Amino acid sequence: NAGVTQTPKFRILKIGQSMTLQCTQDMNHNYMYWYRQDPGMGLKLIYYSVGAGITDKGEVPNGYNVSRSTTEDFPLRLELAAPSQTSVYFCASSPALGGETQYFGPGTRLLVL
Amino acid sequence: EDQVTQSPEALRLQEGESSSLNCSYTVSGLRGLFWYRQDPGKGPEFLFTLYSAGEEKEKERLKATLTKKESFLHITAPKPEDSATYLCAVQNQAGTALIFGKGTTLSVSS
Numbered sequence: 593n594a595g596v597t598q599t600p601k602f603r604i605l606k607i608g609q610s611m612t613l614q615c616t617q618d619m620n621h622n623y624m625y626w627y628r629q630d631p632g633m634g635l636k637l638i639y640y641s642v643g644a645g646i647t648d649k650g651e652v653p654n655g656y657n658v659s660r661s662t663t664e665d666f667p668l669r670l671e672l673a674a675p676s677q678t679s680v681y682f683c684a685s686s687p688a689l690g691g692e693t694q695y696f697g698p699g700t701r702l703l704v705l
Numbered sequence: 706e707d708q709v710t711q712s713p714e715a716l717r718l719q720e721g722e723s724s725s726l727n728c729s730y731t732v733s734g735l736r737g738l739f740w741y742r743q744d745p746g747k748g749p750e751f752l753f754t755l756y757s758a759g760e761e762k763e764k765e766r767l768k769a770t771l772t773k774k775e776s777f778l779h780i781t782a783p784k785p786e787d788s789a790t791y792l793c794a795v796q797n798q799a800g801t802a803l804i805f806g807k808g809t810t811l812s813v814s815s
Contacts (some may be wrong), residue, residue, distance in 0.1 A: 635805040693754055
């Protein structure tokens with residue numbers, strides 16, 4: 593049982609480049625989330641999904657897109673990378689909304705230069 | 706507005722020196738308060754969930770308590786391996802996400 597896995601672990605992008613951060617969970621959780629964590633700041637929600645085919649914006653969605661074609665996978669897409677997107681990105685999953693524990697992946701560190 | 710504030714930002718302890726971390730929150734209708742541990746370069750690791758005032762939970766040297774406005778993470782006789790950043794979070798009003806505090810970075814020296 594691997595839990596939540598994320599790839600890549602680290603990536604350097606040039607301004608304007610695009611990339612997809614991958615997230616997979618094997619716990620059969622319906623709910624999945626993407627957060628970003630900036631130094632000295634709390635985690636901020638980017639997007640979340642309540643099931644395959646259903647996604648919604650979080651607190652900081654600008655510059656990102658998501659899709660959810662299967663229960664297991666929830667990729668995060670950066671279309672035109674900007675220095676402000678330099679951060680550590682965490683994917684999480686939970687069995688339900690509203691008080692259920694969220695389980696986090698190991699994170700992807702992204703540097704945009 | 707839902708908000709979580711943690712204090713202190715950093716705490717240095719000697720091995721065996723007990724202390725407490727504070728998490729104060731404002732949210733309408735608490736659905737759950739969560740404590741996570743985060744080691745450098747890793748994702749948050751779940752510790753506890755508390756749902757109602759007066760509730761307490763323990764795990765090894767850690768004990769979490771909850772009142773109507775704040776939660777405490779008590780660390781009894783800490784060891785160097787307890788060094789980490791401890792994150793507090795509450796469920797937002799819509800129940801769609803966690804609102805995190807900035808964390809308390811704990812350093813325990815032997």
